[in-house]
Amino acid sequence: MIRHHPSADRLTAFSAGSLPLSQALCIRVHLEHCRQCRDEVERMNQIGALLLNYLPPAPVSDSLKAQVLASIDAGEVQEAPAAGAGTAPPAVNSSDLPRCLQAWIPEGFDKLGWKRVSPSIQAVKLCNDVNGSKVELLKIRRGGKVAPHNHTGEEITLVLEGSFSDSQGVYGKGDIIFRNRDDKHHRPIASQDADCICLTAVEAPIQFTGFFGRLFNPFIRRSHYAC
C-alpha cells in the first residue's frame, strides 16, 4: 500500500519534461509502483497535447519536408542509440525491479559493487545529473541508522525493498519522500525485519549534524551518506 506520492505539481513537471532527469527517474520508479499516479500523469499529458495544438503554427520550409520524406524513403529507421548502461537484456528479469533501473542492475541487487560507507550503510552510485545531483542506491542494514543530517539541497528517496522510518513516518516499497533544507536533523532508521534498499537523488551534499557528524563533514567525498 503506497502512502507517499509526489505532489501534483511535481507530476505536472514530470509530464511536461521540465524536471531534472535525476528527479524524473525517482518519479518514474514511483509510477511503476503506483497506478493512481500513472493515471494522473496520463491525464496531465493531455494538457501538453492541447497546449501544443494551441500554439501558433510556425512556417516549415519545403526543403525540410523533402528531407524528412527522403529519410523515410531511404528507410532510415535508426533510432538514437540509448544512453546509459548497456542495452543487453537483463539476465535476471526480476519483475520486482523497476524497468527503468534494469540497465544499471542487470543481475539483481546482490551483484552490484556496493561500497561500505558506514557500519550500517552501503552505497552504489548509478549516475550524475548535470545539476550536480547524484543518483545512488543505498542499502541500510536492518535496524541500521543513517547519521542525523541536514539537507543543503533537495533529497529524494524512493524505497525499493524493505522499509525505513524517520521522525515523520514509516515508508515502504514504492513510497517517495522529499526532504529539503527545512527538514532539520533528518535521521532515517531501517526497519528491524529486513535490509532497506532505496534509490536516492541528492541535489547537494547533506550536512551531518551532532558532534561527531560535524567532524566528518570535510571528509564526505565518496558518498553523500558517508559517516
Added chain:
Amino acid sequence: MSNPETPTMDTNQLQSLIEQVASERNRQAFERLFEHFAPLLKSYSLARDPGAHLVADELVQEVLIKLWNKAHLYDPVKANPNTWIYTLARNCRIDYLRRNGRYGGDINADQLFDTLEDDGRSPFELTQQKRIAEQIHRALSQLPVEQSQVLAKTYMEGKTQQEIADELNLPLGTVKSRIRLALQKLEIIIGGQTQ
C-alpha cells in the same frame, strides 16, 4: 487562452492517418500528418529556444521520423493521437537537451517515459477516461490567464517552477498553487497532497 482556430483535422482523421502509415506504410497519409504537425512541432521547439530555427527543424525531423517508425506502436484505445505526438515531441526534446549537455548524460527519455503496460481497462474506465479528456479540453480554455500562463511555461517553454517564479517575480509557492488550482479546475486532481 485563445481557442484554437478550427483544426484542419479532427481526432478521428488523425487516428486513421496514423493507422494507414502503420499498416500500409502510406506515404500520402504521412505527408498529411507532416503538414498538420510539423508547424506545431516547430513552434513547440521555438517556445523553449526562441530564434533557434535549426534546433527546431531538427526536432520536427526527429519527431516525424519517429512517427513513421513507431506508428505501429500507436494504440488509439490508450491515447488520443495528439497526446501521442506530444509525448514523442517531449521525449525528443529531452534527448536533444541531454545530447547537448543540458541534462544528465546517463538517463534517456525512453527510460523515463516508455509506456507501462497497465492491465486492460474496463469499459467503465474507458468511458471515464473519455469523459475526463473532454473535461480537460473544455476547462483548459476557461482557465484564468495566470493559471494557463504557468501551464504554458511549464509545458511549452519547458521551464522549472523556480524559473517561472523568477521570471514572473512570484514566490515559488504561488507558482505551485496556480498549478494546483488549474489541475483542480481541469478535474485532473481532487484535493491533493503536499509533498
